[in-house]
Amino acid sequence: MNAALKQIDAWQTSLAPTLPTLPGNDIDWLAQRRSEALTQFSDIGFPTRKTEAWKYVATHAIAKTTPALSQSTIVDSTQIAQWRLDDCDEIVFVDGLYHEGLSHFTANANIDIKSLAESFEHSPDKIKALLSQDISDANDAFDALNQALLRDGAIVTIADGAVVERPLHLLFVSTNTDNSVTPINNWIFAGKNSQCNIVETYIGADTTNNLTLSRTTINVADNAELTHYRSQRESKQAFHLAELTVKQNRDSRYNAYPIALGSAIARVNVEIILAGKNANCTVNGLYLTKDKQVSDHHIKMYHAVPHCTSDQLFKGVMDDSSRAVFNGLILVDKDAQKTQADLSNRNLLVSKFADINTKPELEIYADDVKCSHGATIGQLNEQSIFYLQSRGVARDQAEHLLTYAFINDVINRIQLDALRKQIAALIIGRLPDSEFIRELV
Amino acid sequence: MLSIKDLHVSIAGKPILKGINLEVKAGEVHAIMGPNGSGKSTLSQLLAGRDGYTIDSGSVTYKDQDLLELAPEERSWEGIFLAFQYPVEIPGVNNTYLLRAGLNAIRKHHGQDEVSAVDFLKLVREKAKLVELDESFLSRSVNQGFSGGEKKRNEIFQMAVLEPSLAILDETDSGLDIDALRVVAEGVNKLRSEERAFILITHYQRLLDYIEPDFVHVLSDGQIQRSGDKTLALELEREGYAWLDTETDIASEAGAA
Structure with a gap:
C-alpha cells in the first residue's frame, strides 16, 4: 500500500466511527448518503499534482494529519467580541456547531434562519429536498468528505420581496487545537425581489489548527439582490477548503467579496451560474499571503443565458515565501448572446521568494459577446x-x-x-x- | 549651498554627465537650459537621489555634506525638493496626508514638534490658494486623475508647504498653457527668498519671462557649455541650440530617467 492510500485509509478509519454520532443519523437515507460520501472520498483519494484543479497546491500537509471530527469547546462572549460586527444580526457557530447563546437574532417575517443540525430532526423531508438539488459535481475528495460528515450550518431564507436592512453575519469560530476536521454546510435562498447583505466570517485563535470544510450554496431568485462577503481569517496553522456555488436567476444581482487572509492552505472553489436573463454579477476579491501560506482561488463564471453581465476583480499580495494560485474561467454558452464578462487579476509580489500562478481563461461558444480577461504580476x-x-x-x-x-x-x-x-x-x-x-x- | 565639482555620471556604462561644475548660493535662481538629451533631467534626478546612476568621478557638496551619500528621503529632510517633470500618480495615498507626513518628517529631523492638525490645515489652505489649486485636490489621491497642469501645480503646492532650501524644478513649464505657467511662476516668485535657492531646468526661454534668473547655464552633451546672466536665455531664444554644434548622441532624457 502506498503512502497516499495509507493516509486515506487512516482518515477513513478515524472518521467512520463518528458517522453514527452525527445528528439525524437514525434517518436511513441520510445515514446512507453519508456513508456513500465517505466511500467516495476514499475512492477519489487526496488530490495529487496530477489532479488538474490542485496542480499548484500540495495537500500532503493536510493528508498527514489524520483528524477526528471537531467537537465544540466552551467559548464565552468575550472571546469572540473582537470578531463581531456592529449593527448586524449574528449567528455564531463554534467548531462547526450552532451556538445559540452567542448568536443574536430576532426572528421576523423577512428572514428565516435555521440550523442544519436541528432541521434534520424537525423537517427531514425539507432537508432531503434541499440535498437532492445539490448542483455540485463531486469530484473533489474534500467536498465528498464534507458531505460524509454533513452536520451543521446555516439555512438562510429571505422572503420574497423582503428588504432586509440589517446585515446578517454568519460567524464561524474555530477553537480546536487537535487537527480536527470541521464540516460546515450553508444554504442561502434570496427570495424574489428581495435584498440582503450577508457576511460569512471564518476565524480562529492563533493556536487553532483545524481543517475547515465549508460549502455554501446560494440561490438568488428573480430580481433579487444579494451582497455576500466572505472573510476567511483562520489561523496560520489551520486549513480552509471551501466550495461556493451560486445560481442567479432572471434580473438578479449578486455581489461577492471573497477575502482570504488566513490559513496555512486556503482554497476557495467558486462556481457562479448566470441562469436567468439579465442577471448581473460583480466580484471583488482579495487575497494576501505571507510566511509560508498558500492561497488558491478557482473561479468559474458560467454564462448560460443571454444578456447577463459579470465583472470580476481580484487582487493579491504575496510576501515572504508564500504562494497564491488564481484560476478564473469565464465560460459563455452558445445561447448566451450579448454576454458582457470581464475578469481582471492583479498581483503584487513583495518578496523575491513569493510566488503566484495565475491563469485567467475564456471559453466562449456564443458569437455576439463582449469579454475581456487579464492578469498582471508586478513588483512595487x-x-x-x-x-x-x-x-x-x-x-x-x-x-x-x-x-x-x-x-x-x-x-x-x-x-x-x-x-x-x-x-x-x-x-x-x-x-x-x-x-x-x-x-x- | 550647493557645489558640484567636475561631476562625471554614467548610466549602464554610457557617460551622461561629463564634467559638470556648478555653484549655487542661497537666494540665487539658476536656470539650466539645453536641448533634449543634454543631461538636464539626469542632473535633477541625481540631485534628488534617484537610483541607477553611476558616479564616475567628481563631488556634490550640499550644506557642507556629501550629498551623494544621502538617501533621497534624507535629502528631502535636509531641504532639497524636486518638482518632477512627470509627477507620479499614487492611487490610494491621500495627497494632503502625504504632505503632512513629509512635513512632519522634516520637522522631526530638525528636532521640531509635529505640526498640529489645525495649523496644518491652515497652512495647506493658504498654500493651495497661492497656486490656485482647488481645495478638492487636497482630499484626492496623489496626482490621480489630475490633468498635466494640475499635476505641475500640485508640485509647486507641495514645494510651498515643505519650504525647501534648494528647489529643483525639472521642466515644470513643459506642457503648460500660458495661464498655468503664470500661476506656477507666480508661486515660485512668492517663494523666492534670501535663504532659498532654485534650479530651474527648462527647455524653453518662456518660463524665464516670468521667473527672472540670476544665472543661466547652457547644458549640452553632458557639460555646461556657457554660463551667463538672463540675456543668455534671450540669445538662445533667438538663435536656438544649433550654435552649440555638438552632437547629442546620448540617450534621450526619457530613456535616461
Whole structure:
C-alpha cells in the first residue's frame, strides 16, 4: 500500500466511527448518503499534482494529519467580541456547531434562519429536498468528505420581496487545537425581489489548527439582490477548503467579496451560474499571503443565458515565501448572446521568494459577446517609491505604504462600514509601519 | 549651498554627465537650459537621489555634506525638493496626508514638534490658494486623475508647504498653457527668498519671462557649455541650440530617467 492510500485509509478509519454520532443519523437515507460520501472520498483519494484543479497546491500537509471530527469547546462572549460586527444580526457557530447563546437574532417575517443540525430532526423531508438539488459535481475528495460528515450550518431564507436592512453575519469560530476536521454546510435562498447583505466570517485563535470544510450554496431568485462577503481569517496553522456555488436567476444581482487572509492552505472553489436573463454579477476579491501560506482561488463564471453581465476583480499580495494560485474561467454558452464578462487579476509580489500562478481563461461558444480577461504580476513601482522618498518618506515606509495602496481600492469597495473598517485595520495591522500607513490612506 | 565639482555620471556604462561644475548660493535662481538629451533631467534626478546612476568621478557638496551619500528621503529632510517633470500618480495615498507626513518628517529631523492638525490645515489652505489649486485636490489621491497642469501645480503646492532650501524644478513649464505657467511662476516668485535657492531646468526661454534668473547655464552633451546672466536665455531664444554644434548622441532624457 502506498503512502497516499495509507493516509486515506487512516482518515477513513478515524472518521467512520463518528458517522453514527452525527445528528439525524437514525434517518436511513441520510445515514446512507453519508456513508456513500465517505466511500467516495476514499475512492477519489487526496488530490495529487496530477489532479488538474490542485496542480499548484500540495495537500500532503493536510493528508498527514489524520483528524477526528471537531467537537465544540466552551467559548464565552468575550472571546469572540473582537470578531463581531456592529449593527448586524449574528449567528455564531463554534467548531462547526450552532451556538445559540452567542448568536443574536430576532426572528421576523423577512428572514428565516435555521440550523442544519436541528432541521434534520424537525423537517427531514425539507432537508432531503434541499440535498437532492445539490448542483455540485463531486469530484473533489474534500467536498465528498464534507458531505460524509454533513452536520451543521446555516439555512438562510429571505422572503420574497423582503428588504432586509440589517446585515446578517454568519460567524464561524474555530477553537480546536487537535487537527480536527470541521464540516460546515450553508444554504442561502434570496427570495424574489428581495435584498440582503450577508457576511460569512471564518476565524480562529492563533493556536487553532483545524481543517475547515465549508460549502455554501446560494440561490438568488428573480430580481433579487444579494451582497455576500466572505472573510476567511483562520489561523496560520489551520486549513480552509471551501466550495461556493451560486445560481442567479432572471434580473438578479449578486455581489461577492471573497477575502482570504488566513490559513496555512486556503482554497476557495467558486462556481457562479448566470441562469436567468439579465442577471448581473460583480466580484471583488482579495487575497494576501505571507510566511509560508498558500492561497488558491478557482473561479468559474458560467454564462448560460443571454444578456447577463459579470465583472470580476481580484487582487493579491504575496510576501515572504508564500504562494497564491488564481484560476478564473469565464465560460459563455452558445445561447448566451450579448454576454458582457470581464475578469481582471492583479498581483503584487513583495518578496523575491513569493510566488503566484495565475491563469485567467475564456471559453466562449456564443458569437455576439463582449469579454475581456487579464492578469498582471508586478513588483512595487520604483518611480512611486522614489517620489514618496523625495517627499520625505523613508524607503521602507514607502514600500509598505504602496503595498497597502495597491489593494486599498478593493477594500474601499466594501459597502458595509463595520466590515470595511475591520478588514482595513486587519490588513494594515499585518504590514510593518502600520501606524504610518493608517495616517496616509 | 550647493557645489558640484567636475561631476562625471554614467548610466549602464554610457557617460551622461561629463564634467559638470556648478555653484549655487542661497537666494540665487539658476536656470539650466539645453536641448533634449543634454543631461538636464539626469542632473535633477541625481540631485534628488534617484537610483541607477553611476558616479564616475567628481563631488556634490550640499550644506557642507556629501550629498551623494544621502538617501533621497534624507535629502528631502535636509531641504532639497524636486518638482518632477512627470509627477507620479499614487492611487490610494491621500495627497494632503502625504504632505503632512513629509512635513512632519522634516520637522522631526530638525528636532521640531509635529505640526498640529489645525495649523496644518491652515497652512495647506493658504498654500493651495497661492497656486490656485482647488481645495478638492487636497482630499484626492496623489496626482490621480489630475490633468498635466494640475499635476505641475500640485508640485509647486507641495514645494510651498515643505519650504525647501534648494528647489529643483525639472521642466515644470513643459506642457503648460500660458495661464498655468503664470500661476506656477507666480508661486515660485512668492517663494523666492534670501535663504532659498532654485534650479530651474527648462527647455524653453518662456518660463524665464516670468521667473527672472540670476544665472543661466547652457547644458549640452553632458557639460555646461556657457554660463551667463538672463540675456543668455534671450540669445538662445533667438538663435536656438544649433550654435552649440555638438552632437547629442546620448540617450534621450526619457530613456535616461
